[in-house]
Amino acid sequence: MQTLQDPRQQYPVPPYDQSPQPHPGSDQKMSPQADHGETSYQGSGKLSGRKALITGGDSGIGRAIALTFAREGADVLIAYLSEENDAQETVRLVEEAGRKAIAVRGDIQDEAHCQQLIQQAVDDLGGLDILVNNAAFQMNHDSIAELSSEEFDRTFRTNVYAMFYLCKAALPVMKPGSSIINTTSIQAYQPEPTLLAYAATKAAIANFTKALAKEAIEKGIRVNAVAPGPVWTPLIPSTMPEEKVKSFGEDSLLGRAAQPIEIAPIFVLLASQEGSYITGMIYGVTGGRPIA
Structure with a gap:
């Protein structure tokens, strides 16, 4: 127990x-170290035999999803x-x-x-049952005047266009019972002006999902x-001012940022048969901050 x-x-x-x-940051250089469930998460076969593609799966939430999916049998x-x-x-943890x-x-x-990517999943894994659109790009700016058109375009191409490309390619090869899970953000509902482009993409993801x-x-x-x-991921120290990083997450009801492993089990639920009556929904994992 x-x-x-x-x-x-x-x-x-x-x-x-x-x-x-430097962007995009490294999990190995995080201090304190992020928890992806390396020692804490134990699976129970919820995803036995499934085949999953996870973008941004090298670190942060993506690594935690990959590890939990693997321990559930995917x-x-x-x-x-x-x-x-x-x-x-991440490969080592999954193979372990x-x-x-x-x-x-x-x-x-x-x-x-x-x-x-979709074709390689089908060829090398033998199919595709779960698509997780998790990868994201963000940068902080004090003013819209500092946000270049090139960066605005990159943010949408990474966060929104890629999701569109992947979903469009994945749907024809996915079978009934499959699941697509997108990563949006509290920023879709409570946007910070310093994350103007990122927040707008996350709102688009929520709308696209529904x-x-x-x-x-x-x-x-x-x-x-x-x-x-x-969430305590490499994206934070690689994109935010140092002073904001020091206090990151203290405005949540828990007074801290989440660890990646505290997010990943929701993805397991939504990918598994236990989530069979859930579609078109946005699940908030915000430490008590409301999403509307």
Whole structure:
């Protein structure tokens, strides 16, 4: 039996001693270290035999999803941008759980790459039952005047266009009972002006999810989204001012940021048979901050 813990004290609280990182950041350089469920998560066969593709699967929430999926019995293909060491660590964790792991490097802004990811999942995993659109790009700016058109475009291409490319390519090869899960954010509902472009993409993801769910269910495929609040991932020290990083998450009711493993079990639910009556929904995991 697990020992009950006060959720406010279960993980480190601010101030954090993390130093800045170059984008997109590395899990290996996080301080305090992020928890992806390496020692805490035990599966029970909820995803036995499933085949999953997870974007941004090298670190943060994506790594936690890959690990929990593997411990639930799924084989996993992770797509990542450039952090080779992080990607190989995720592969190691998945293989240690006894499941097949494939890591594919590339930029999901490119539609052809997204199409190839779907085909590789089908070819190398033997099918595709779960698509997780998790990868994201963000930068902080004090003013819209500092936000370039090029960066605005990159944010939408990474966060929204790639989701569109992948869903469009995935739906024809997915069978009834499959699941698509998108990562939106509390920023879709409570946007910060410093994250103007990112917040707008997350609102688009929420809307896209609800609309696609109505079409996909005609094929027996469920589409949902998870809306995290503050989560301790490499994206934070690689995109936010150092002072904000130190206090990151202290405005939640728990007084701290979530760890990736506190987000991943929702993805397991939505991917599994236990979530069979859930589609077109947005699940908030925000430490008590409301989503409307």
